[in-house]
């Protein structure tokens with residue numbers, strides 16, 4: 001679909017998108033987080049709405065304005081993100097996991113602010129694994145025929161890593177970005193290859209995040225037909 005030409009090819013469809021980055025609290029004032037801006041997920045939400053979809057955007061700590069006509073559900077942690085994605089996915093035609101989900105969270109939450117102790121080195125922070133939401137949705141397919149899309153940022157052997165990850169996660173499409181200096185985080189633009197479980201490879205040239213979003217919806221729409 002050419003940019004600027006908006007056909008309502010997702011009319012009657014419900015799509016769920018996660019965006020932003022989870023924050024895993026250590027105490028009331030501190031968290032483990034990541035640099036995801038949420039811009040790619042918000043671009044996916046805007047373009048899906050423009051193509052006629054009902055859109056639920058599960059937004060983890062994204063400091064961005066709510067897109068018009070989109071149902072925005074704010075969340076903080078990976079556990080909260082999982083709960084809201086699963087809830088919304090129950091009747092969704094497509095689920096796109098654009099959020100950067102923390103792989104680990106602190107094993108314990110201190111209800112009071114953690115204080116320094118005179119003359120003592122700090123304790124190491126113990127971590128536990130967070131649930132893998134993409135793998136769970138892919139395996140469970142809350143709605144039959146649902147199309148599931150993941151995102152991955154890789155540094156070395158980008159395509160080989162992407163292929164292995166697609167298989168491991170069990171999703172239909174995986175958008176693979178190469179990250180590195182001045183690439184991706186917080187920027188307005190993106191460049192990627194979309195890998196399909198059917199073996200397809202769709203390169204997306206460097207450009208606005210909306211262009212990548214439209215390519216994702218083209219590929220999703222083709223799989224919904």
Ligand code: CTP
Pocket residue numbers: 078097098099100101102103130131132133134135149150151152153
């Ligand atoms: N994801 C998820 N739940 C997690 C971790 C990741 O749903 N606990 C999703 C992300 O939203 C993304 C995809 O899985 O769509 C790939 O994330 P990535 O961090 O690249 O995958 P990991 O399996 O965590 O692999 P890595 O060890 O390379 O971080």
Ligand code: CA
Pocket residue numbers: 101102103
């Ligand atoms: Ca990860």
